[in-house]
Amino acid sequence: MNNNIYKQIIRDYENLRNKNLIEQKNRYLEVEEKVKGFSELENEIKQKVIETALLQIKNPDKNTVKKLTSELERLEKDKEELLIKAGYKKDYLDMRYSCKICKDQGFIDQKRCKCFNKRLTLKLFDQSGISHVLERENFKSFNYEAFSDQIDAKEGMSPRQNIRDIMKVVELFIKTFDKKNDMNLLFYGKPGLGKTFISNCIAKYLMEKNKQVIYMTAFSMVKHMEDVKFSKNVSEDAKYKYDLLYGCDLLIVDDLGVELSTSFTNSEIFNLINSRLLRGKKNLISTNLDIKDLSNTYTDRVFSRVYQKFTALKFFGKDLRTIL
Numbered sequence: 357m358n359n360n361i362y363k364q365i366i367r368d369y370e371n372l373r374n375k376n377l378i379e380q381k382n383r384y385l386e387v388e389e390k391v392k393g394f395s396e397l398e399n400e401i402k403q404k405v406i407e408t409a410l411l412q413i414k415n416p417d418k419n420t421v422k423k424l425t426s427e428l429e430r431l432e433k434d435k436e437e438l439l440i441k442a443g444y445k446k447d448y449l450d451m452r453y454s455c456k457i458c459k460d461q462g463f464i465d466q467k468r469c470k471c472f473n474k475r476l477t478l479k480l481f482d483q484s485g486i487s488h489v490l491e492r493e494n495f496k497s498f499n500y501e502a503f504s505d506q507i508d509a510k511e512g513m514s515p516r517q518n519i520r521d522i523m524k525v526v527e528l529f530i531k532t533f534d535k536k537n538d539m540n541l542l543f544y545g546k547p548g549l550g551k552t553f554i555s556n557c558i559a560k561y562l563m564e565k566n567k568q569v570i571y572m573t574a575f576s577m578v579k580h581m582e583d584v585k586f587s588k589n590v591s592e593d594a595k596y597k598y599d600l601l602y603g604c605d606l607l608i609v610d611d612l613g614v615e616l617s618t619s620f621t622n623s624e625i626f627n628l629i630n631s632r633l634l635r636g637k638k639n640l641i642s643t644n645l646d647i648k649d650l651s652n653t654y655t656d657r658v659f660s661r662v663y664q665k666f667t668a669l670k671f672f673g674k675d676l677r678t679i680l
Contacts, residue, residue, distance in 0.1 A: 361479050369461065372454060376460060377451075383449055384449060387444065391439070391444075393438065394435070394438060394439075397434060401435065404431060408425060455470075455471040458472070470566045474563065474566055477600060494561070495561060503515040503550070503676075515674070518671070518673070519671075522669045525669060526541070526557075529541055529558070529638075529667075530561055533562065539638070540641075540666040541641070542663075542667065543555065543643070543671060544642075544671070548675035550676060551671055558608070558640060559571055559606070569604065570600055571608045571610065573611045574613065575611065575614050578621050578625070580597060581598065584598045585620075602635075604637070607628075607638075608642070609639070611642065611644065612642065612645070613645040613650065614644075617654065622654055622655045622658055626657055626658045629658070629662065633661070639666070647663070650662075
């Protein structure tokens with residue numbers, strides 16, 4: 357693993373914990389200033405904590421310790437009531453964490469937390485660019501009005517109704533994401549119809565849930581696979597990125613079909629998809645090809661694996677890039 361990346365993430369966590377401490381201290385200062393009697397009560401609690409700790413060390417008499425502990429619990433309850441009476445929530449002074457699982461340590465029992473893996477993934481795949489895109493392209497900014505409500509004679513419905521139907525499937529996908537239901541998505545249709553936008557919406561939503569999401573174009577994914585397979589000196593980062601393709605919570609492959617189709621790419625894509633399906637990992641594939649072209653581009657086993665195990669959703673209508 358690249359030590360510079362690893363160290364940077366460790367520093368990020370240190371900065372985050374310092375930020376948490378400063379914010380908590382500021383909340384304390386605010387309450388001490390606004391709530392009469394709080395400072396005295398807080399000092400009494402601190403003194404009682406010290407007394408209890410010293411007693412347990414010097415003379416751990418169970419009855420005395422129990423009495424002090426009971427008094428401490430009463431004082432804590434008094435503090436909560438004082439906060440509530442002043443209009444604050446009882447946990448207003450508690451430390452606030454970005455990740456409640458590891459409490460912004462990055463590790464749990466010496467193992468990397470999901471939030472650490474998420475940070476590592478973003479840095480290794482250089483997805484700062486997509487992170488910027490996700491700030492704009494997410495469910496909150498999604499607009500149905502961008503899609504025409506005119507009935508498409510060939511499809512028998514309007515692009516707007518179609519996109520509403522697609523979003524129902526997408527909502528089910530993210531709602532049941534943690535369930536082993538073999539639900540995977542295949543977006544297909546011409547460029548500029550919202551496939552990448554909705555893929556970004558899904559990525560944004562799941563990343564905020566601390567899911568490990570890898571977003572790659574088919575071209576860059578196959579290029580990385582080739583580098584790992586055929587390069588003499590493969591870095592630890594490259595190996596880790598390769599393993600993440602198989603192990604991440606959600607793999608989003610954009611523009612399937614633009615990569616050069618060879619026996620190697622067909623084999624690698626099949627192995628990757630098949631392995632992820634067998635392990636119950638979720639996948640989203642987006643392509644500008646229609647189903648017929650997709651079947652002609654890839655071997656039967658690749659196409660059948662995708663078509664049988666993925667929910668195919670067709671996008672149609674006018675190119676949104678020429679409208680918006």
